[in-house]
Amino acid sequence: MKGREMSKVVTRFPPSPTGHLHIGGARTALFNWLFARHHHGKFVLRIEDTDRVRSKPEYVDDILAGLKWLGLNWDEGPYFQSQRMEIYKQHIEKLLAEGKAYYCYCTPEELERKRKEAMARGEKPRYDGTCRFKNLPPKPGAVVRFKSNLVGETVVNDLIHGPIVFNNAELDDWILQRSDGTPTYNFVVVVDDATMGITHVIRGDDHINNTPKQIQLYEALGYEPPAFAHVPMILGPDKTKLSKRHGAASVLEYKEMGFLPEAMVNFLARLGWSYGDQEIFSLQELIEKFDIKRIGKSAAVFNQEKLLWLNAHYIKETPDEKLADLLVPFLEKKKYPPAPKEYVVKVVQTLKTRAKTLVEMAEMADFYFLEDIAYDPKAEKKFLVPEVRPALEEMLKAMQQMPSLNEEQLEQVFRAIQQKYGLKPRNFAQAIRVSLTGRTVSPGLFEVMTVLGKERVIKRLKAGIDRIK
Ligand code: GLU
Numbered sequence: 250m251k252g253r254e255m256s257k258v259v260t261r262f263p264p265s266p267t268g269h270l271h272i273g274g275a276r277t278a279l280f281n282w283l284f285a286r287h288h289h290g291k292f293v294l295r296i297e298d299t300d301r302v303r304s305k306p307e308y309v310d311d312i313l314a315g316l317k318w319l320g321l322n323w324d325e326g327p328y329f330q331s332q333r334m335e336i337y338k339q340h341i342e343k344l345l346a347e348g349k350a351y352y353c354y355c356t357p358e359e360l361e362r363k364r365k366e367a368m369a370r371g372e373k374p375r376y377d378g379t380c381r382f383k384n385l386p387p388k389p390g391a392v393v394r395f396k397s398n399l400v401g402e403t404v405v406n407d408l409i410h411g412p413i414v415f416n417n418a419e420l421d422d423w424i425l426q427r428s429d430g431t432p433t434y435n436f437v438v439v440v441d442d443a444t445m446g447i448t449h450v451i452r453g454d455d456h457i458n459n460t461p462k463q464i465q466l467y468e469a470l471g472y473e474p475p476a477f478a479h480v481p482m483i484l485g486p487d488k489t490k491l492s493k494r495h496g497a498a499s500v501l502e503y504k505e506m507g508f509l510p511e512a513m514v515n516f517l518a519r520l521g522w523s524y525g526d527q528e529i530f531s532l533q534e535l536i537e538k539f540d541i542k543r544i545g546k547s548a549a550v551f552n553q554e555k556l557l558w559l560n561a562h563y564i565k566e567t568p569d570e571k572l573a574d575l576l577v578p579f580l581e582k583k584k585y586p587p588a589p590k591e592y593v594v595k596v597v598q599t600l601k602t603r604a605k606t607l608v609e610m611a612e613m614a615d616f617y618f619l620e621d622i623a624y625d626p627k628a629e630k631k632f633l634v635p636e637v638r639p640a641l642e643e644m645l646k647a648m649q650q651m652p653s654l655n656e657e658q659l660e661q662v663f664r665a666i667q668q669k670y671g672l673k674p675r676n677f678a679q680a681i682r683v684s685l686t687g688r689t690v691s692p693g694l695f696e697v698m699t700v701l702g703k704e705r706v707i708k709r710l711k712a713g714i715d716r717i718k
Contacts (some may be wrong), residue, residue: 258290259448262316263438264307265297267350269499270315272485272491273453273549276517280451280480282321283518285537294443296440301331301433315500319510320532330437330446335474340440341393341425345635346538349469352391352424375421378590393426395436395466401460408478408541410454415461424461441465443472451541454479477540483520483549485691491551503556507579507607511568512560521549528555529562561605574596579611585618590605592617595700599692616686617700622709624687632679633687633717640670640677641717642683645710654703656695663695684713 260281264274285292294316298304313327344350355376364374381396397420405413438459465656467474497503503513511532518535519528522544530538536604563574580593586694588596595676596617597610602698604610616622646653647662667677678694685706691697698706 260285260295263295270312286536291324294323295328335517352385394422405460439466451478509563512563532620557605622687628689637680659695
């Protein structure tokens with residue numbers, strides 16, 4: 250370890266493009282990225298696409314787009330395992346030549362029979378070593394097996410869990426290369442991590458049982474194993490392993506749902522990692538504070554409410570201009586007529602403390618953009634009543650005389666008229682609000698009026714008066 254501590258940290262994220270970038274994968278990527286950034290090291294992206302059938306280019310695109318959205322830039326790659334077959338072949342040859350691997354002719358049928366027999370005896374199915382010492386030559390359809398060390402122990406010095414001791418008698422001669430010539434995960438991951446100079450492997454703890462096999466292979470190949478950190482899994486709110494059942498499958502779906510990447514990154518960081526009671530971390534702070542020692546040993550629970558809370562926080566924190574740009578695609582999705590940027594900025598200023606997502610903000614903003622607003626029938630019935638008509642008419646007249654609307658003046662006029670007609674402030678305000686927005690909840694009334702502008706306010710107030718039965 251001494252030499253390694255001096256040298257540069259290199260981490261990696263090696264997704265298999267057999268599905269979208271999901272929450273668990275994104276968290277793994279983030280931890281590796283943060284660790285590399287904290288140590289001024291390197292973060293490598295590698296696409297593990299040796300499963301030609303299940304790997305899909307659209308998943309590669311989804312993974313890259315998801316990482317980019319989160320801001321997890323990589324310093325090297327993406328490497329594709331499918332383009333590295335020559336390297337794997339060389340390593341197989343070396344292992345075979347040194348007697349550390351061997352060809353095995355056992356047929357799937359024989360293996361299946363032995364597997365069943367072992368199970369029937371209550372034993373863990375394990376390759377029985379039939380071909381281990383036969384020194385068989387290559388043959389089409391033969392697999393290549395690793396000559397595992399089956400005595401003694403292999404210790405994984407996990408940075409999160411501490412030393413984990415594996416009894417080598419539990420291992421078997423696992424397959425390096427399948428009968429169709431394709432290499433297996435446990436083999437290529439070692440070749441790649443070793444040849445790419447990976448110093449720290451931070452990954453899900455579902456890989457713990459693979460680690461002793463991989464460590465033995467490093468040793469057989471004469472490579473120094475990296476440090477390992479196995480991160481506890483993420484559970485859904487029902488305490489079962491987080492899956493599609495619990496919500497979005499892809500990180501990019503959260504983008505579509507109106508989450509900000511800052512919120513997502515903050516949220517992912519806290520899934521299993523903590524720093525006292527602190528919940529809110531800027532990216533810079535995460536880079537400064539991230540430390541594998543602060544990753545917990547027990548599973549993290551996915552809490553959607555917390556994600557919403559963080560998102561509301563980051564919406565508030567985002568500068569108005571930027572938020573306006575972020576909101577535009579959501580306004581377009583609602584098919585609102587386009588509006589000038591300055592207008593969207595003003596809209597955003599009134600809504601940024603109210604909306605938890607950009608989707609919600611776009612919904613709340615309908616009356617700012619639509620010419621024909623929808624009236625909530627209940628609100629209309631309750632507040633657009635004959636009692637308020639004279640006051641609304643006088644408010645209309647007063648506004649027609651103003652050169653433009655400003656909040657202070659509107660408020661003075663509102664008070665004067667409300668008092669003159671002896672109306673409850675709330676009833677008068679709600680009658681105006683329903684006329685302007687169609688509903689009973691909106692940003693501050695005078696704010697809304699100044700954003701909408703004189704012409705629209707007058708038109709809507711007239712329409713509101715006309716709707717009084
Ligand atoms: N492609 C593997 C996976 O997605 C990588 C596991 C590892 O980090 O070694 O699970």
